[in-house]
Amino acid sequence: MAEPTDTSPVALRTSPLAHLADRMRTAAVTGARGVTLAERPFLTMVNLRLDPASEAADRVAKTLGAPLPRECGHTTASGPHTAVWLGPDEWLVLSEPPIDTAELRQALAGDPGSVVDVSANRTTLELSGPAARQVLEKGCRLDLHPRAFGPGRALSTTVGPVPALLWQLDDAPTYRLLPRSSFADYLARWLIDAMSEYRGPEVP
Amino acid sequence: MLLITCPWCGPRDEAEYHYGGQAHVPYPERPADLDDEQWAAYVFYRDNPKGPFAERWMHSTGCRRWFNVLRDTVSYEVLASYRLDAPRPELPQAGGNR
CATH class of the missing domain: 3.30.1360.120 (Probable tRNA modification gtpase trme; domain 1)
Structure with a gap:
């Protein structure tokens, strides 16, 4: 059996x-x-792309609890989440325990941009x-x-x-x-x- | 090895970048009107100056953005780097020990 x-x-x-x-x-x-x-496996990683000057950026920052870093090399941390600057309109949000991507997607509210879970990427x-x-x-x-x-x-x-x-x-x-x-x-x-x-x- | 300044990330090693050929090559305004020779000129023919040359580079292991670099093809000196939406910068007139 x-x-x-x-x-x-x-x-x-x-x-x-x-x-x-x-x-x-x-x-x-x-x-x-x-x-x-x-190895610190299974960190949740979310790729975030949006216009940093848009209202969506403010809404996402509110959801994360910290503003998105605006300069190369900078990170902002808030509780279990860390937002890492990847490009002028691109961030990687690292979280442990997992972040709710639906919440971030909701914060984007249909504005141009994307929220993609890329945890398996790295x-x-x-x-x-x-x-x-x-x-x-x-x-x-x-x-x-x-x-x-x-x-x-x-x-x-x-x-x-x-x-x-x-x-x-x-x-x-x-x-x-x-x-x-x-x-x-x-x-x-x-x-x-x-x-x-x-x-x-x-x-x- | 070149030290190229990415407009977003600052000075980084050449190995972090990819080369993208000559910059400021505009797409034909009326592509349908071009004959084969004009297409060939647009697709294949590039300047090969001795001296400052505007070329495209991409910061592939960093911010993954395309930008333009003004490089001296004789000395390999990187004279300027600027974003795609910026015009080609005017070089200060040759002076000093030139």
């Missing part, structure tokens, strides 16, 4: 990096040059620890020094050869990298490789 299985979509889903979870855990480095890597990698910036600097062309980049900033760029959204959470520093799901395997392996150096003593 077949065992009863939970067939709800939430129970059946598999994150793009589930097969690397153990590898990422064992790659963690502790100490003064510590750095850890983990996955989230969390890179944290004193050496996290050094790991990223091996393959990211942005200036990640605190004078140019800091907590609450997010930019789309490339890490290694992989296009990803890079978002800094705190001063640890903790970064979140959001690559496309199909590139996530490569990026995770790339990061694991880049982290391995910090296990040993510093080479002067």
Whole structure:
């Protein structure tokens, strides 16, 4: 007799990096040059496009609880939602727990624009620890020094050869990298490789 | 490697962009009236100046917007970048050590 299985979509889903979870855990480095890597799967991501000067933008901001960021690199957070600037009329709303897209669509109220759930488009990698910036600097062309980049900033760029959204959470520093799901395997392996150096003593 | 300033995102590495050819090539006003030679000129023929050249670029890993760049084809110096709705900027007259 077949065992009863939970067939709800939430129970059946598999994150793009589930097969690397153990590898990422064992790659963690502790100490003064510590750095850890983990996947934060199933963040809800909503792509939002609208005219920032329109009334719809105000209505959406009200629904989110925070104004939409107007400048490159900026994010605005309110409760479980963070709105990330992707372009002059494009944002990515990251939420955990999930945001109700119907509410946002209602706020748009038929004005030109779109609200699309793109949660499956990307996955989230969390890179944290004193050496996290050094790991990223091996393959990211942005200036990640605190004078140019800091907590609450997010930019789309490339890490290694992989296009990803890079978002800094705190001063640890903790970064979140959001690559496309199909590139996530490569990026995770790339990061694991880049982290391995910090296990040993510093080479002067 | 070029350092190109995106009008929205600021200076970024050339590898973040895609090239889009010559800028300011208007679509024919009366396309139906064009003969083959004129179509060919519109579709394929582009300027190849020695010096400042207005060209289109797209910030593909950033904001994904098209914009125009004024680049010197001799020195590869990026002279200006501007949005698609902006006119081609006037260059300051050659001075200094030129």
